[in-house]
Amino acid sequence: MTVLTWTLIMVGISFAIYIGIAIWSRAKSTKDFYVASGGVPPIINGMATAADWMSAASFISMAGIISFAGYDGSVYLMGWTGGYVLLALLLAPYLRKFGKFTVPDFIGTRYYSQTARVVAVICALFVSFTYISGQMRGVGIVFARFLEIDVTKGVIIGMAIVFFYAVMGGMKGITYTQVAQYCVLIFAFMVPAIFISFQMTGNPVPQLGFGQMLDKLDGLSTELGFAAYTNGSKPMIDVIAITAALMIGTAGLPHVIVRFFTVPKVRDARSSAGWALLFIAILYTTAPAIGVFVRTNLLQTVPNSTYSEAPAWFKKWEKADLIKFEDKNGDGLIQYYNDKSKDADFLAVAEQKNWKGNELSIDRDIMVLANPEIAGLPAWVIGLVAAGGLAAALSTAAGLLLVISSAISHDLLKNAIKPDISEKNELLAARVAAGVAVLLAGLIGIYPPDFVAAIVAFAFGLAASSFFPAIILGIFDKRTNKQGAISGMVIGLLFTVVYIVGFKFGGWSEKNYLFGISPEGIGTIGMLVNMVITITVSRLTPPPPEHIQHLVEDIRIPLGAGEASGH
Amino acid sequence: MKNLQQYWRTNLRYLAILLAVWFLVSYGCGILFREQLDTVRIGGFKLGFWFAQNGSIYVFVILIFIYVKLMNRLDERHGVGEGK
Numbered sequence: 001m002t003v004l005t006w007t008l009i010m011v012g013i014s015f016a017i018y019i020g021i022a023i024w025s026r027a028k029s030t031k032d033f034y035v036a037s038g039g040v041p042p043i044i045n046g047m048a049t050a051a052d053w054m055s056a057a058s059f060i061s062m063a064g065i066i067s068f069a070g071y072d073g074s075v076y077l078m079g080w081t082g083g084y085v086l087l088a089l090l091l092a093p094y095l096r097k098f099g100k101f102t103v104p105d106f107i108g109t110r111y112y113s114q115t116a117r118v119v120a121v122i123c124a125l126f127v128s129f130t131y132i133s134g135q136m137r138g139v140g141i142v143f144a145r146f147l148e149i150d151v152t153k154g155v156i157i158g159m160a161i162v163f164f165y166a167v168m169g170g171m172k173g174i175t176y177t178q179v180a181q182y183c184v185l186i187f188a189f190m191v192p193a194i195f196i197s198f199q200m201t202g203n204p205v206p207q208l209g210f211g212q213m214l215d216k217l218d219g220l221s222t223e224l225g226f227a228a229y230t231n232g233s234k235p236m237i238d239v240i241a242i243t244a245a246l247m248i249g250t251a252g253l254p255h256v257i258v259r260f261f262t263v264p265k266v267r268d269a270r271s272s273a274g275w276a277l278l279f280i281a282i283l284y285t286t287a288p289a290i291g292v293f294v295r296t297n298l299l300q301t302v303p304n305s306t307y308s309e310a311p312a313w314f315k316k317w318e319k320a321d322l323i324k325f326e327d328k329n330g331d332g333l334i335q336y337y338n339d340k341s342k343d344a345d346f347l348a349v350a351e352q353k354n355w356k357g358n359e360l361s362i363d364r365d366i367m368v369l370a371n372p373e374i375a376g377l378p379a380w381v382i383g384l385v386a387a388g389g390l391a392a393a394l395s396t397a398a399g400l401l402l403v404i405s406s407a408i409s410h411d412l413l414k415n416a417i418k419p420d421i422s423e424k425n426e427l428l429a430a431r432v433a434a435g436v437a438v439l440l441a442g443l444i445g446i447y448p449p450d451f452v453a454a455i456v457a458f459a460f461g462l463a464a465s466s467f468f469p470a471i472i473l474g475i476f477d478k479r480t481n482k483q484g485a486i487s488g489m490v491i492g493l494l495f496t497v498v499y500i501v502g503f504k505f506g507g508w509s510e511k512n513y514l515f516g517i518s519p520e521g522i523g524t525i526g527m528l529v530n531m532v533i534t535i536t537v538s539r540l541t542p543p544p545p546e547h548i549q550h551l552v553e554d555i556r557i558p559l560g561a562g563e564a565s566g567h
Numbered sequence: 568m569k570n571l572q573q574y575w576r577t578n579l580r581y582l583a584i585l586l587a588v589w590f591l592v593s594y595g596c597g598i599l600f601r602e603q604l605d606t607v608r609i610g611g612f613k614l615g616f617w618f619a620q621n622g623s624i625y626v627f628v629i630l631i632f633i634y635v636k637l638m639n640r641l642d643e644r645h646g647v648g649e650g651k
Contacts, residue, residue, distance in 0.1 A: 288620040553571070
C-alpha cells in the first residue's frame with residue numbers, strides 16, 4: 001500500500017475514535033462543559049493535560065528546531081518541562097482548593113475587583129488566540145503534505161472536527177478525546193524514534209542511544225562551518241532568560257491551569273501535575289535524540305551529493321516549497337554549509353573548493369515529518385506520524401477553544417455583564433463562543449500573518465508577565481491588594497508587549513537588547529517588573545479586606561475542597 | 568491556629584528545598600556550570616549537555632512526586648487532608 005493510503009487509514013481511524021468519544025461524553029451542564037464536573041481521575045487528567053500541552057510545536061517543530069540549534073535548543077526542553085514543577089508546587093493545589101472555573105475567576109475574586117477580572121479575561125483571550133493560530137496552521141500543513149490537498153481544505157477539515165467535539169462535549173468531551181489523542185501522538189512519536197535509534201546506534205532506547213552519536217555530529221557540524229552541536233552559540237544570560245520565560249509562561253498559561261480544576265481533590269491536583277509531566281517527559285526526552293539522528297542523517301547524506309540523484313523525500317518536500325535548492329556555482333552538487341561562519345580557515349577552504357555560498361535551505365518544521373522517510377522506514381510509520389501530528393495540533397486547539405469560550409460566556413457574560421443568566425443560556429453562549437472562536441482560528445490558519453512563529457514568544461511572554469505574579473502573590477502574600485495586582489499586571493504586560501513589538505516588528509537594533517536579552521526571554525524581566533510593582537504598590541495602599549485575607553488562609557489548606565463551582 | 572501556621576511553615580520549607588534542587592539541575596548543571604561538567608563523560612554524553620537536554624527533565628518528574636508524597640503526609644499529620 002502507498003503512503004497516501006496508509007495515511008488515510010491512520011488519520012481516518014483516529015478521527016473516528018475522537019468523534020465516537022465526543023458523542024459518548026456529551027456535556028449536559030455548565031459544570032460538565034467548563035471542568036468536566038470535577039470528576040476526572042488524576043492519571044487520566046495528567047494524560048489529557050499532556051496532550052493539551054503538547055501542541056503542533058512540540059510534536060512537529062521542536063525536534064527540528066533542536067536539530068538545527070543543538071545545545072541552544074535546550075531552552076525549549078528545560079523551559080517547557082520545568083514550568084510544571086512551578087505549577088505543581090506553587091499553583092495547582094491552591095487553585096484547586098479555591099474551586100472556581102477559570103483563571104480570571106480567581107483573579108477577579110482574590111482581588112475583589114471587576115477591573116482585575118476584565119484585565120485577566122483580556123490577557124487570557126490574547127494568549128489563547130495567539131497560541132491557537134499556530135495550531136490551525138499546523139493542522140493545515142500536515143493535511144497538505146500527507147493527504148495531498150491544499151492547506152485551506154486541510155484547515156477546514158481540522159476546524160470541522162474540533163468544532164464537533166469541543167462545542168458538543170466541552171471539557172468533558174475534550175478530556176476523554178485528549179486521552180485518546182495522547183496515545184496516538186506518543187505512539188506516533190516513539191515508533192520512528194525507536195526504529196531509527198536501533199538502526200543508527202544498535203540501542204532501541206533513543207534517550208540512551210543518541211549519546212554515542214554526539215562526537216560524530218560535532219565533527220560533521222564543524223567540518224561544514226557550523227558551531228559544534230553540543231556547544232551552541234547563544235549568550236548565557238539569554239539562555240537563562242529564555243528558559244525562565246518559558247517555564248514561568250508555561251505555569252501561567254490559562255489552558256494548562258484550568259486542567260487542575262477538573263480533578264476531585266487537592267491531592268489529585270498535585271499528583272496529576274506529576275503524571276502530566278511524566279507523560280510529557282516521554283516525548284521531551286526523545287525529541288533531542290530525534291534532533292541528533294535527523295541532523296546526522298542529513299549531514300551525512302546531503303552535502304555534496306548530486307542534485308539530480310536526490311532521494312524521493314527531498315523532491316517531495318521541494319515541491320511543497322519547504323526545501324529550496326539553488327545551484328549557485330553550477331556544479332550540479334548540493335553545497336550545504338555555514339556561509340556566515342567567522343572562521344577564516346574554513347572560509348578559505350570553501351573558497352578553494354569553488355563553493356559560492358550555501359545552496360540549500362530547509363524548513364525546520366519538516367524534520368520530524370520527513371524523518372521516517374529520510375531513514376527509509378515503512379509507509380505505515382509515515383501515515384502514523386501524520387495522525388500523531390494531527391492529534392497534537394487538534395488536542396491543543398480544543399483546549400484553547402475551551403478557555404476562549406469560557407472566558408467569554410462565564411467571565412464576561414455571566415460574571416461581568418449579566419449575572420442572572422440561566423445555566424441553559426450560559427451553556428448555549430459557551431457553545432456559540434466556541435463556534436465563533438473555531439471560525440476565527442481557522443481564518444488565521446488559512447490566512448496566516450507572516451509572523452506566526454514570532455507570535456509564540458508573545459504568548460509565553462504575556463502569560464509570564466501578567467498572570468503568574470498575580471496568582472503567586474495572591475496565594476503566598478496576603479498583603480497583596482487589588483491596586484498592587486492591577487498596576488503590576490498592566491505595567492508588566494505593557495513593558496513586555498512594547499519590548500517584543502519593538503524588536504520583532506519595529507526594527508529596533510539587536511544591539512539595544514536590555515542586558516543582552518532577546519524578545520523570547522523578556523517575559524522574565526516583565527515578570528520581575530510586575531512582582532516589584534505589585535509588592536510596592538500593595539504596601540503603599542490599604543490592605544485587602546478581612547474576608548479576602550480569610551480566603552487566602554483557606555486556600556492554603558486542602559481540607560474542605562468542595563467541588564468546583566461557578567458561584 | 569498555631570497548628571495551621573506550623574503547617575504552612577513546613578510547606579514553605581519543602582518548597583524552598585525542592586525549588587533549590589529544581590534550580591540547581593536546570594540553571595546550575597544545564598547552563599551555569601555546563602562547561603565544567605562537560606569535561607565529564609557518561610555513555611558518550613558530555614554531562615552538562617546531558618543535564619540540559621535530558622537529565623534535568625528526569626529530575627523535574629521525580630521532584631513533583633516527592634512533593635506529592637511529602638504533602639500528603641503533612642496533610643494527614645495536621646489533620647487538614649481530605650482522606651483517601
